[in-house]
Amino acid sequence: MANSGPQVGILVGSDSDREVMDKCTARLEELGVEYEIETRSVHESPESVAEYAGTAKDRGLKVLICASGMAAHLAGAVAGRTTLPVIGVPIAAGALGGFDSLLSTVQMPPGVPVATVAVDGSTNAAVLAARILALSDDELSHTLEERK
Template sequence: MGKSRLPLRRSRGSTGASALQGRPIVGVLGGSKSDFPILEKAGAILAELGIPYELLVVSAHRTPDRLFEYATTASERGIQVIIGGAGGAAHLPGMLAAKTHLPVIGVPIPTENLRGLDSLLS
């Protein structure tokens, strides 16, 4: 498929010498920047464990082509697992899982009305 054109919002974690040379192995994706307060907690745990990760916005509704590109190229870029969080009906982790063979962990993001229960049950 060639080199990915996806710009990274943030890339963090271990930068020391490793088999992956600091390349992200976990993708942490949110549907919008408003999801970051929850997803940054996952990033903090990954950083504490020295696991390199990338944190970016990829919307299932506003940028589906970018989502498909991310999911289909994640493995070849060294990503081993994807964490996806968005409010509502959890379309982001569902669409990611449909386009990759990698494990996808869906994170329910609290919404005003149902406090994340809608995402959890989707």
């Protein structure tokens, strides 16, 4: 929309999580919101996740979406390294069907907020990110109003 380059950064904890995020990226594309998507595991490479989150704002990103399953705390790790809004998408995986992911994403300490959508709720993550961006983007705001 008004800005060039990606405004939304999407991190997934593993390549297997990307399928759940297809609905997110499709909705962002429908709305004309540029994004980037990367796979970074907070368990296997915490330094890489910290670097991504710590440089996101300087790279022009305005909202971060983090998706992970199996009790991974990717969104919380990212939220602890940035002042950008972070949206967590818990992914249904393993024996608990995403309940562990939901709790790991939503249960954050004071001062480290993560907006959390439903398990596998990547479409809502895209819409929430677009609504945040629309606060300072009249064209995107108009697009969202038309599609409501």
